[in-house]
Amino acid sequence: xxxxxxxxxxxxxxxxxxxxxxxxxxxxxxxxxxxxxxxxxxxxxxxxxxxxxxxxxxxxxxxxxxxxxxxxxxxxxxxxxxxxxxxxxxxxxxxxxxxxxxxxxxxxxxxxxxxxxxxxxxxxxxxxxxxxxxxxxxxxxxxxxxxxxxxxxxxxxxxxxxxxxxxxxxxxxxxxxxxxxxxxxxxxxxxxxxxxxxxxxxxxxxxxxxxxxxxxxxxxxxxxxxxxxxxxxxxxxxxxxxxxxxxxxxxxxxxxxxxxxxxxxxxxxxxxxxxxxxxxxxxxxxxxxxxxxxxxxxxxxxxxxxxxxxxxxxxxxxxxxxxxxxxxxxxxxxxxxxxxxxxxxxxxxxxxxxxxxxxxxxxxxxxxxxxxxxxxxxxxxxxxxxxxxxxxxxxxxxxxxxxxxxxxxxxxxxxxxxxxxxxxxxxxxxxxxxxxxxxxx
Ligand SMILES: Cc1cc2nc3c(=O)[nH]c(=O)nc-3n(C[C@H](O)[C@H](O)[C@H](O)COP(=O)(O)OP(=O)(O)OC[C@H]3O[C@@H](n4cnc5c(N)ncnc54)[C@H](O)[C@@H]3O)c2cc1C
Numbered sequence: 001x002x003x004x005x006x007x008x009x010x011x012x013x014x015x016x017x018x019x020x021x022x023x024x025x026x027x028x029x030x031x032x033x034x035x036x037x038x039x040x041x042x043x044x045x046x047x048x049x050x051x052x053x054x055x056x057x058x059x060x061x062x063x064x065x066x067x068x069x070x071x072x073x074x075x076x077x078x079x080x081x082x083x084x085x086x087x088x089x090x091x092x093x094x095x096x097x098x099x100x101x102x103x104x105x106x107x108x109x110x111x112x113x114x115x116x117x118x119x120x121x122x123x124x125x126x127x128x129x130x131x132x133x134x135x136x137x138x139x140x141x142x143x144x145x146x147x148x149x150x151x152x153x154x155x156x157x158x159x160x161x162x163x164x165x166x167x168x169x170x171x172x173x174x175x176x177x178x179x180x181x182x183x184x185x186x187x188x189x190x191x192x193x194x195x196x197x198x199x200x201x202x203x204x205x206x207x208x209x210x211x212x213x214x215x216x217x218x219x220x221x222x223x224x225x226x227x228x229x230x231x232x233x234x235x236x237x238x239x240x241x242x243x244x245x246x247x248x249x250x251x252x253x254x255x256x257x258x259x260x261x262x263x264x265x266x267x268x269x270x271x272x273x274x275x276x277x278x279x280x281x282x283x284x285x286x287x288x289x290x291x292x293x294x295x296x297x298x299x300x301x302x303x304x305x306x307x308x309x310x311x312x313x314x315x316x317x318x319x320x321x322x323x324x325x326x327x328x329x330x331x332x333x334x335x336x337x338x339x340x341x342x343x344x345x346x347x348x349x350x351x352x353x354x355x356x357x358x359x360x361x362x363x364x365x366x367x368x369x370x371x372x373x374x375x376x377x378x379x380x381x382x383x384x385x386x387x388x389x390x391x392x393x394x395x396x397x398x399x400x401x402x403x404x405x406x407x408x409x410x411x412x413x414x415x416x417x418x419x420x421x422x423x424x425x426x427x428x429x430x431x432x433x434x435x436x437x438x439x440x441x
Pocket of ligand 1: 049
């Protein structure tokens with residue numbers, strides 16, 4: 001060990017909202033040394049899609065800490081108070097907050113915490129003498145007893161797509177600020193990111209307006225988010241506990257049926273898009289926007305006249321759309337960061353490329369139990385639909401910190417869930433067939 005190296009109990013790779021939640025909760029734990037490393041120079045939350053009118057799809061109370069430690073100084077409410085705008089915020093009577101405002105809150109916490117380090121890409125992680133050694137260029141190593149991988153998901157580029165300056169992933173939209181005026185623009189993907197890009201294009205008026213806008217989606221319709229108190233039961237610790245107990249095939253069915261509880265369009269965005277379409281078609285007599293649901297993208301390639309977008313309809317017909325600019329709002333996929341490459345063979349993986357997680361968000365690996373690696377945003381299969389969402393970020397952080405410290409620092413007992421998701425074991429005699437019926441149905 002060089003005399004400059006730092007030694008901590010927990011080192012985090014990546015500072016997105018999930019590792020930031022871990023950093024914020026760990027901040028109040030006496031005797032626990034942590035360090036979190038981010039490759040960016042400053043905190044940023046999906047900056048390429050942070051449109052001024054984009055709203056958070058979850059309550060701001062489901063922030064970095066509040067669900068498990070409302071007295072932490074790193075809450076959204078404390079951020080409002082510290083920035084002197086609590087009463088103005090309340091008077092605005094927002095139903096939720098903009099992503100820009102939530103991102104500013106996250107940035108405030110990231111700047112305020114002593115454990116966060118920016119411009120610090122983790123280049124390599126080794127495991128030696130019972131510890132993890134994180135290596136960087138131009139800064140001392142960090143030696144840690146445990147690791148938290150919080151590097152997020154990476155943009156998914158569909159097979160058959162040739163990317164370039166006129167065909168790129170939506171995650172870079174505001175960074176690249178492509179020229180859209182007078183051009184034919186195609187957006188691929190019918191989820192919220194696709195909708196936000198479409199809305200942004202529809203808002204360009206006059207000389208700034210695109211020549212045409214095409215919206216292509218594999219989904220058979222432009223589905224909005226399913227919301228409400230009963231749907232929100234999927235985003236609770238009670239459901240998470242039930243999900244963890246389900247057989248694999250029941251989990252798979254649950255994930256499929258809950259798709260639009262987590263992955264649909266925000267209703268206000270969908271309404272605004274529709275009103276734009278109505279106005280253009282019926283009040284302005286324009287026919288410059290077309291929506292194509294139920295299309296499977298086959299390929300996107302540069303052609304002599306721009307980009308050729310070829311898709312297949314539900315009836316199996318191939319369709320060709322020509323565009324000058326193609327924006328791929330095609331989602332994200334799980335990945336293991338390159339810096340874990342040296343350990344990759346020792347880490348178990350799910351079929352979707354995510355790290356396999358056991359209890360307490362521990363990555364399944366062949367190392368000793370007292371050297372845990374925690375996986376954040378790796379658990380869509382293992383922990384369910386809630387895992388990539390902000391809703392349970394603080395809860396997950398508390399589970400991890402309790403596990404790491406070997407004691408119940410955070411109280412995680414909730415009242416019995418309102419919904420009886422599964423037959424209670426003691427009711428086995430009365431309804432012994434419940435589990436089998438679930439599996440068979
Ligand atoms: C546009 C958008 C809007 C969303 N809105 C909502 C919402 O309203 N509500 C909700 O519940 N969920 C939302 N989500 C889902 C989820 O909350 C976010 O994706 C969230 O950012 C996930 O956090 P994360 O910490 O896992 O990853 P990220 O936010 O992706 O952060 C990962 C960080 O790791 C860094 N990194 C990667 N490799 C290294 C390395 N080797 N060394 C150092 N740093 C590294 C990256 O630079 C990045 O900053 C949204 C997702 C998107 C894409």
